[in-house]
Amino acid sequence: MRDSTTKAMAGPRPVVLSGPSGAGKSTLLKKLMKEYDSVFGFSVSHTTRNPRPGEENGRDYHYVTREEMQAGIDNGEFIENAEFSGNMYGTSKAAVQAVQAKNLICILDIDMQGVRNIKQTDLDPIYISIQPPSMEILEKRLRDRKTESEESLQKRLHAAKVEIAFSKEPGVFDVIVVNDVLEEAYGQLRNALLEEINKVKKTKASS
Numbered sequence: 001m002r003d004s005t006t007k008a009m010a011g012p013r014p015v016v017l018s019g020p021s022g023a024g025k026s027t028l029l030k031k032l033m034k035e036y037d038s039v040f041g042f043s044v045s046h047t048t049r050n051p052r053p054g055e056e057n058g059r060d061y062h063y064v065t066r067e068e069m070q071a072g073i074d075n076g077e078f079i080e081n082a083e084f085s086g087n088m089y090g091t092s093k094a095a096v097q098a099v100q101a102k103n104l105i106c107i108l109d110i111d112m113q114g115v116r117n118i119k120q121t122d123l124d125p126i127y128i129s130i131q132p133p134s135m136e137i138l139e140k141r142l143r144d145r146k147t148e149s150e151e152s153l154q155k156r157l158h159a160a161k162v163e164i165a166f167s168k169e170p171g172v173f174d175v176i177v178v179n180d181v182l183e184e185a186y187g188q189l190r191n192a193l194l195e196e197i198n199k200v201k202k203t204k205a206s207s
């Protein structure tokens, strides 16, 4: 699958954040978008899962039915899509284009199937893996988050083992951040992106 639609709009290099459910991807990316709100834009994915308390349609995800999602996929509207823990997820071309049109660095929060599929496109992002310090800590954080049923939690923990193994495959990720102490993990993430952040700031300053 090669896709040139998003490349045609290309602004700064996008960023992919991936890693097990509960590793801290949303927490870290929210911090990043708060500190650099005029630099980053979030690629709002589609999903068939239910919204969690506090999540907002169109901001966290576009919440759709399986039928709506499948129709969009069949219609060629998605760059990539995957099944995760019993639900469909996908990045639409429109989601990425909306961010690139504003000349912002587009952040994608996607699972390992998404990473594999994005690697087949010409989006050319920086691939960053967010990892938990251990499976035990991951389980504790997921339980404390109180968003999952026991069944969903077990599915996520199972998927997490596969995601952790995937992150160790050589050449997949440019940077691996172990999210132990949040502020330290955030510092590492920010450092990894500083060059791209400065490029965007410079472009904005001169325009």
Ligand SMILES: Nc1nc2c(ncn2[C@@H]2O[C@H](COP(=O)(O)OP(=O)(O)O)[C@@H](O)[C@H]2O)c(=O)[nH]1
Residues within 6 Å of the ligand: 018, 019, 020, 021, 022, 026, 045, 046, 049, 080, 081, 082, 084, 089, 090, 091, 109, 110, 111, 112, 113, 114, 115, 156
């Ligand atoms: N392939 C793909 N994965 C996605 C997309 N959006 C979210 N995900 C991944 O789906 C998984 C589940 O996300 P979510 O239901 O929000 O749960 P959480 O990771 O536990 O907060 C995570 O690994 C996300 O990175 C997408 O558009 N495409």
Ligand SMILES: Nc1ncnc2c1ncn2[C@@H]1O[C@H](COP(=O)(O)OP(=O)(O)O)[C@@H](O)[C@H]1O
Residues within 6 Å of the ligand: 019, 020, 021, 022, 023, 024, 025, 026, 027, 028, 141, 142, 144, 145, 179, 180, 181, 182, 183, 185
């Ligand atoms: N470094 C950290 N230390 C302690 N708790 C954390 C840390 N990072 C994230 N958390 C908490 O762990 C849970 C999972 O984080 P979240 O950002 O939702 O993960 P993901 O988006 O990868 O599924 C959340 O309740 C979050 O507040």
